Amino acid sequence: MLASLPAMAGSLEEGFAHPPAEAKPRLRWWWPGAAVSEEELRREVKLMADNGFAGGEIQAMSPNFVTLTPEEKAVVNDYAEPSFFVHVRAAGEAAKALGLSLDYTLGSSWPSGGGVAIPPEKAFTELAMARTEVQGGTAGPIPVEIPKRTRRLGALNFLDARVKAPEFADWGKRLDARARIVAVVAMKGAAPTLNGAAAGPMGFTISPWKDVETPGALDASSRIVLTDRLREDGTLDWTPPPGVWQVFLFKQYASDVGVLGAAGRGPQLILDHMDPTAFAAHAARVGDPLGENPVGIRSTFVDSLELMQDIQWGPQFLGEFRKRRGYDLTPYLPFVVQPGWMQAWDEHWSPPYFNSAGDELAERVRSDYRLTVSDMMIAGFIEPFVAWNHAHGIKAKFQAHGGAFDIIKGYGLADIPETEDLVHDGDPLFMRFARSAAHLYGRPLVSAESLVWKDRAYEVTPDEMRRRVDLLIAGGVNSMILHGMNYRFHASDWPGWHAFQPSPFAGGFSTMFDETNPIWPAVKPLATYIARLQSVMQAGEAMVPVAYFYGRTGYYVGIEDEGAGAQAAEKTFLAGGYDYDRINPDSIAHARIEDRQLVSKGGQRYPVLVLPPLEAIRADTAEKIAAFTKAGLPVLFTDRTPGRDEGLADMKRRDARVKRAVAVALKAGAKIVPADAIAFALRTAAIPANLTFTGDATDLVYVQRRVEGRIVTFLHNRGDAARSVTLALPQAGEVSRWNAMDGSVDPLSSTRGDGTTSMDLIVAPGESALLILDPNGPPLDLGVRQQVGRIVVPAEGWSLKVEGHVARKSYAHDFGQVTLKDWREVPDLAGFAGSATYRRTVSVDAGWLAAGTRVTLDLGQLHDMATVTVNGQILPPAISAPYRVDLSGVLKGGTNDLVVTIANVPQNAMINPKDPTYKKLKPVAAGWTGPVVMEAQR
Template sequence: MFAKRKTAKLLAATAMALSVLNVQAWAQSLSEAFKSPSMEAKPRLRWWWPGDAVTDGELRREVQLMAQMGFGGAEVQSFSPNFVTLTPEERAVVNDYAEPSFFAHLRAAAEAAKSAGLSLDYTLGSAWPSGGGEAIPPEKAFTELAMARTAVKGGTTGPIKVELPKRTKRLGALNFFDPRTKDPKYADWGKRLHARARTVAVVAMKGSAPDLKKRSGMNGMTISPWSDVLTSGTLDPASRIVLTDKLREDGTLDWTPPAGEWQVFVFRQFASDVGVLGAAGRGPQLILDHTDPSAFAAHAARAGDPLGKNPPGVRSTFVDSLELMQDIQWGPKLLEEFRKRRGYDLTPYLPFVLQPGWMQAWDEHYSPPYFEAANSDLAERVRADYRRTVSDMMIEGFIEPFVAWNHAHGLKAKFQAHGGAFDTIRGYGLADIPETEDLVHSGDPLFMRLARSAANLYGHHIISAESLVWPDRAYNVTPAEMRRRIDLIMAGGVNSMILHGMNYRFHAEDWPGWHAFQPSPFSLGFSGPINETNPVWPAMKPLAAYMGRLQAVMQAGKSVVPVAWFYGRYGYYIGIEDGGAGKQAGEKAFLAAGYDFDRINPDSIAQARVEGRRLISKGGHEYGVLVLPPIEGIRADTMEAIAGFAKAGLPVFFTDHAPRRDEGLAHAKARDARVKKAVAAAMKAGAKIVPAVELPEAIRAAGVAGNLRFEGDASDIVFVQRIVDGQPVTFIHNRADAARSLTVSLPGVGGVRRWNAMDGSVNPVTASAAADMTQVPLSLSAGESVLLVLDPRTRPQSVAASEVVGSAALPAEGWALSVSGHVARKPYAHDFGKVALQDWSKVSELAGFSGEAIYSRSISVDSSWLKPGTRVSLDLGQVYDMATVTINGRTLPPVIAAPFRIDVTDALRPGPNMLKVTVENVPQNGMIDPGNPALKKLKPVAAGWAAAGRLEASR
């Protein structure tokens, strides 16, 4: 017995020693990663190329520039230079995309990246959606279904005249303005497109027409022919009649309707001539059929195969969000596939599939469907079956072949799964690098969690995001706004940002040179150039370092997400689950209660298991609870799997009510019975129905630990958390436009340090132990974030605030000022002599200026301020938009966001000091041009050093 006890004590002591060593190793490794992020942890740039109008020398220079600024690589996006006047010779070179010269340039850039320790991602195709060139002729172009409806009263003697669908007119790939379509060898492409048109079905049903909203145009462009619905029409499915063989070519239908009010529908398939947006390359630019794997193969042979296998310096290929403009999502084999997969013929039920806004390119939103079924849920079941079939076909026709192609070529697949009519989470999960974007609702962190969810469910390490994108703001995004958006993206679960974007130097003589999505007479464009032509370019180095430090931490260890929140829809937009309200109430309630969540789809449920009352995903992530939103229908096999989880001990909660039926139509009675039986089994095993407002407390009562606990107003607080060797690392962001003061309880007991990713400093914060948690009081200003690391080797402590021992206002006058930059896009430089600080808009010569301004003068510092233990900070006051301080010839790191404060202790000396402040503003004011139709809409913004701050000594 004694020997056993001695052995047990020895083992326990050894385990404790190993635990301490592990914690020490963790602290050292994470600290080193924070100080010196790996290349994988550094941010990347979307690198816009003007087609093939590039040179190896400039590509190599720009790669070196990326490395010098602290980026880990770039994503090559070849693009047709929009709204730039090109000579015929320039246009020909631009359109050498996918030709041997292009791949030679791509290899040169990739080799330069590898030599610099960077890597490239390559967009598999010019622009988006995928397609273009002779590889995608009319026979491989994507298709759409169009619908025309005619109201007919019973008793009308046939034949009757009905409306026929027409192809929706868009500025397509074969438009007259594109010179690439005028080559004689493409002369028959229009006819070949037309030859693919066919009538799919003519269906009649008794019922009423929908009440539609009045349509509003979109700058003359037709994105979708459908109007939003005020009140759905109602159809009697029992009255359905398929009349396809009764329709003549002229729209005459050989049919006499029986008594009643009838709706006659004609459905016609068209091969779409919508073009790849902004595509460079030879020939017409038709979009490929995403349901046809042979179309993808043809595209990959043109746009990818010439790169070869295992290309040095290339990490992955990339597909941007799909954004397919289809009247009704379709594929030539959809009816056939539907019958095989769903077990019945969709043809007589086609009138029920149309729902405006559902996966509508550029404008996904909620509208009621055009038609519901009278006195039943049949229409909703048909729509679920239809969407599942579209999803299956797009995944099998495009996403899986894309991933397989990459793996066969020694590359990773990077994919944006949003904007597609398929299982969004599975789409992300199939890729090696799921990528989201911040354009959705200005960086909505709840939406961005879909990509993080897929990473946890399917076992991926990197969660990428197309980042820093603002619509209608091509020239006035400040570094401070970038920093705040970075925090929001990080709080959305992202750990690898791709900044949108760096533009290859093209037409550089016309400042600021070409950049993708520059303003046009039709639009103010998107976020401006992230390169040397932007005066605030110097801010990118500290921002890149900031992102690198954060991403190094958020790529370490394991993500902590206790809640699996069911998502069974196809496609996604905010409002898809709550009838367009877009409140995201469930997600917000989880976070406010301190519980992070992932969305879990049926595919992941089918591959998950329960161990020790925890749900283990295919990718190895562990969830403490499974919660279902208030849904009517769910697949029977999914509900049966959930019942199995409950029997195995997993806490399962149904919000407000349990599902009542299967989601599909075939064998509905039997499948509904299976759902009900599975729900009953789950309830017997301990699953509960809980009102939405009580969910967080019910989860806590079930013994499921949260990430955090909040005391105070936690609304608009978002967070992510990771465990690194058992220790919590928590990033908290206040997304509100008002300050939040609250107390945060972290899991475990230990000392807490705040890791400042902007300057790399690590400082203790006041904390106190409370039971098995550590409480930290926080005061976060609007948009502020904090990275907290709990260290179990130390105890919580109270940290005394520093005491101000001296303060002196900076003089507002007597500053020597010289500027260099642009006014009205023309070079401008001037020495103003001695000036007072003020907003440049109040100085006639500077009201339209953008560039660099240098303020300088002597200031005096009291010698008592420079005693050991005293630190001196310089608060510059009101600055637009960034500043770099040089004192006595020593240049300090740039300050890029309010408060514009920097520690200047080590640069000062007693008595007189020469202070130089270099201020840069965004390009906006220098771009305003009333005579330019693209730039006259720009409005002036505040600029310069507008008000002085102060020096402050503290100890």
Template sequence: MTTKRMMKCCLLAATALLALADTPALAGPLEEGFRVPPIEARPRFRWWWPGDAVTDEELRREVKLMADTGFAGAEIQSFSPNFITLTPDEKERVNQYAEPSFFAHVRTAGEAAKSAGLTLDYTLGSSWPSGGGFAIPPELAFTELTMARSEVKGGQVGPIKLTIPKRTRRLGALNFLDARVKDPKVADWGKRLDARARTVAVVAVKGGAPMLNPAAAGAMGMTLTPWRDVITPGTLDPSSSIVLTDKLRDDGTLDWTPPPGDWQLFLFRQYASDVGVLGAAGQGPQLILDHMNPKAFAAHVARVGDPLGNNPPGLRSTFVDSLELMQDIQWGPELLKEFKKRRGYDLTPYLPFVLQPGWMQAWNEHWSPPYFDSSSGDFAERVRTDYRRTVSDMMIEGFIQPFVAWNHSHGLKAKFQAHGGPFDVIRGYGLADIPETEDLPGEGDPLFTRLARSAAHLYGKPIVSAESLAWANRPFDVTPDEMRRRVDALIVGGVNSMILHGYNYRFHAEDWPGWHAFQPSPFAAGFSSMLNETNPVWSAMKPLGTYIGRLQSVMQAGQAVVPVAYFYGRYGYYEGIEDQGAGRLAAEKAFLAAGYDYDRINPDSIAHARVEGRQLIAQGGQRYPVLVLPPIDGIRADTAEAIAGFAKAGLPVFFIDHAPTRDEGLAQARSRDARVKKAVAAAMKAGAKVVPAAAIPDSLRTASIPANLHFSGDATGLVFVQRRIDGRTVTFVHNRGEAARAVTMTLPGVGGITRWDAMDGSMTPVSAKAVQQQTAVPLMLAAGESALLVLDPKTQAATIPSPVPVGSVTLPADGWQLRVEGHAERNPYAHDFGSVTLKDWLQVPELTQFAGTGTYRRSITVDAGWLTKGTKLVLDLGQVRDIATVTINGLSLPTMFSAPFRVDVTGLLRAGKNDLSVAVANVPQNGVINPKNPAYKKFKPVPAGWTGPVRLEASR
């Protein structure tokens, strides 16, 4: 094809305009790290191992591959290969997890990583939750509380027959399908589990029954809990509570005649749970350890950790994944004793108030009213808070603190996912050296991931890690463009170190696409992402990793700018826990919309904070110009007194809607409530204010609380983070919405603005204007687009001329030579199609079930007039599914993996004939579909290939 000759007058006019500035010379460490991310800033893989069915040779090869792909290392996660046929030898090797051969393999991987300049994290146990093997017998397994309820009326003559609650039946660690339970060494484990069952209490309380929803919660066909959600709680009179445990016979008969009135009878029974560690490899049954018992952790770590030795080569940390403890009611054998010691009263008479369905319920956390409330005001809520605080204390002391201490004693860091735990999650994150969040909740919801970032700031932890790029029920169709969007969402959520989920060890590779840790089955589709060489889009991992590394190199530098400390005093977390299930997160969204970033601050951090220069300084060094409290009734007296001290020291304090009026707990309620009221009054006298929720943004501005920025225009869906680095203000803004946004963003301070492009490492000045000691910059963000903007007070805001288009030409859709190579219906497939027209591969019968690479070729002729000095040439590929690599005259450019698929080809084209090749690869989905295979027939075809239109554009 011959391009149209450009008009000379257009070229002459264009040369009079300033061209876009080139990338400036590297000015310092920040620029250097952005251009070539240092190793510590690069992302990592979660490295799925099929138990111990690995070889030293393959481990070394995969470590080298990760290094060559530009990653910082990996997180070893040993997993049992489900839903594939294993030979007897493979089964035996898989279950050599935590045996000497396994630790030898870990050492091999660690030494290979060290030699390559990488580091590894090691999951402290196969899969999750923690436990498994002969180290965790029934006596160290976690326990749960169950409840049965009966209604009786006064005058009914005893004895009364009660229902004895049974252990909730789930497919547990001792299920008959697991061959490991046939080991003679565990023949009595079932009886030993049963032997731990005991009746905790029988309690009678006057009151009425709750109104319940018809069905209990379940997921994937499993019973998660026997408790149904509550429509209306029952009401109990706590003053009438009678403990009748000693009157219960073994057959469930209660020797008791109720006094006049309507009575609820409760029988509470403790069971050791037989719920198993999910997908665990290793010998013996896989019981979950008791997270309230430090002896259980010690037994576990002796099996899975101690053999590593001290300072194991190449290992950075050990890791504990999300807890996902499936208990009916959270419990520990020592809980009643510990409760009385810590809270100052006996919980037994008030156990009926504890149950609230959905609270920290694994896999289905949600809000429901409690089963029972009290007839006397907030009595029941105080009991629940005391119970949850005790659970929190015992889990932190029984598991998290021993985990951190063990790592430190072995020369390792502790990396921990605190979400999903029924404890102070911010403290749980903060105790770890590397707090880790994940992106499954809310598809990378930056408000959720801010919890881990908050802990990092409060406790002085520089790295905020995230289990990243995971989608439920989408093992094969997630595109690199979607991955890039998710990366940006994680960055604006405060994450600065991503663990990509995940890289599968090469296992059963002959059966394409090979083993996947979340192998699809007839029962479930599994999880993404499948990031290894068998995925046709694997070549996108290197540029994606570089993109992530550039952003993380910036987000690991300097100090975060977070004006608002927003109080969080709950135990556990799920969306809706603070607003009775509404999940609006109204305050958090209002802060960001008004240009104020925030961290959640917990009572433990308040206890260790101080005020200097009218700013709250956390123990980790983070500074907050204001403390805001949500509308809560109860708060710990010591926390209220600390807040009063902050207000007296000059810190602005705001209570949304109303201030707390009481202590959160029941013990010594009268005196503690008086302390809260006195502290709140003192705070108000010192200047604290009660402000309606809708007025909070304006109140912050009126109080001269400095905002991060201000948006003019419709900023719906825009989320940001900000850092100060060497006197510069760095702001990353991401458009999470599905519509483009055109806004003006105003930043505090005056200076020039550059936009840093993490795709290619360029740093380009953009137009900005100084306005009253601020700098305003126009910003257009397409759906899913982001901008990294750097304000430098050493430079001046200026108007930067936009490039002027001087010509374009559309390449024909037909006449391309196409050859494909990959897989169809999971079998190898290659074909030369000859001359084709660009179209979706779903419209080509031979390619509807194809996954792989299609290489398009043609020659183009370029007129010398296009190659004038100062002319920029861009090749726009149009619609690509899902990655593309352009080669011009034998020179291949970096793989493009995210829209828009535009590449600068200036200097690559020559006058006359040029060879153009475009290699397009799609995700594996279409190639795995097999109507005859129940695990793969459920997947639906997705668009694939290249449709264009293709344009060559020139500008100056």
């Protein structure tokens, strides 16, 4: 029986019925630089409040692909000037007055940098490599290739008028002055076999490396450092011994890559993320003017780093490497290049360019190199960023993915770790990295840049948004930032400025949460839906049985299985009923064992530690795991145990430490289990599962929490086929299914077993179930409703009026009597976007109105949302399939006036075959086809 949940102060029910502010979603708020007015800012803040949002995230950028007057350009580029901070303060004050708060991006666009604060001397650097093959016995001097700076459209490009001011005339020379030869190294061996092309559009590149088919093999014992033999004319004063030699020349460059789409005065160089003084200079420009405890500001934010470098580098790198790793990297530099490894925008698996012949020396060097990159970026950027925020009385919000460092630690150092759903269409397994960090480091919120689709700037529907929201929740997110709301700019050119609108070169990004979007009425119910779910997911404590080791630097799907991207272990855990967090070495170093459970620094408890198949692990991590095992923690090694340390320095002694630690762990009870038997091994070890599936659980993902003694399970079907399963929860009790769209609850039929509760579920594609198991709950009323009446409303006989746009021009028309159909079949509506009002009368039997009768209107298939009005009373919008509306209490016996307003996405009205920006857009389904059915149940 459907009923409203009782409102109990402070209870889970109260939060669900009336979500607190922190549970409400936020909007990424795109500003066209400083071209904003305080009046409009206050209006838009109120718009956020009125539509169910907790606030916004200020993202100032230069409006892309918009024709600006010189006066507009000047105001846009007042970003980070005093007038800009006046606007930020006004927005913050408006937010606070309405009970909202704002996040503020610490810099215009990304990566961080820009303005006079980041001159060439503080710009980030990269290492370039060139290789020359030489036959032994060739008499010197030998001409060798000198690497050039990779050609990218940078901050000093001729198209940017800001760099032409006289005070920046010498910046190009100052960038060039930072170039220096770092090393010339020769080794005997063979060249790699490469495939693919490195060049990008218009001759510019993201990365110069081609993927590797077969790595070259180098004899590391033959290594020779020849840096002092390089002549000024680019020849090498050296005659190689017999054999085939590879000569490598490494040159450091200061990169002129610019901050993408940045507003502000002067050039927009990216800061050196390994230099804390560069961060300090940047923060002084874009953050210090906020002052301490800025009104209405909750946090500052840094987006995913997306640094484009040939080889990640810093001017002090060799010295830091020697200090941190205990040896000189110079002779081993040829081994560090591996295409795809944290390659901005294109992270993927490729073998390295070179391995060491006959041993794992090259892999040890790469491990040490990556760990040093991680250490230096954390010390040079992330830790100063967090410290700066805390010194100013605000929180730090950070996206750690896309960075060449320990991303779990990167997320965890921030007060609010933030993931995003653009990665592999909202991959919930990827999003678990941010959730893992939150659990390990004690962060209550898991934020996400949400509802982003590539090449779909104008066509994402509310139903797709709801499905993506569910996927985010199933990925462990409990605090969404919707991408995004555009400041009202150039609004007369419908639909106005969209920060990621299409261009002749790219399809743009969604989503456009603007009043000019015809589906804007769906925003408030969507925000309410999110808030209800997040109120539950922010309550209580997470139930995560498995800590699954992750020792890599950076992340991309496929990093652990050489590009296969199968995510086999993660899927096996979930299919077996076990949720998991990824645990990094830093968290292991700070964890403790209590009652045979691993307890993280942040307080999360894990009954088991599982390690993936590993060749190597750091000795101190292995020893800590051995100590855990001796203290009673169940530890499982998948397929094999690690046999050595990861690093090169003092490797014999450190390898021996790893072997001893593994032996100690096995003697204390650790097990080696096959990968395909991991779920069975967990159950055999009596590790408590989240749930048990009977039936095909493919594509089902879930999260679980314990709240007020109850077990909350959120289950989502991310696949394209329905799943029918029997689900057993790990406690006996009564189960109800909560509906976050309307705030109602539906008792479920379940069976109590020996400490479990089982129920049958059919989960449609894209559908989710929020299940609450109450061990102390009274028996629920499972009364079955019977149909007492049904009307199929004809597709013919509707009157239709529309108002909106065609070809981006205003359009309104009265079509008179029509039949329901896809608007693409109606010539006058094929290019229409807007709202269409359908009207007719429907006769209802007075017997339907008896007490206890529920009448629903099933609208059938429609695109993309509907608002139903009955006898002048407007009902809550239907924004997601199945499009059903509860008519109980608004009908009367006899004739009823029925109005259905359909709104569609802007896409069809944006198409223009003659415009290079919009000619690539394709028509999408629109309108209303039904069938329309009214049904009464009692």
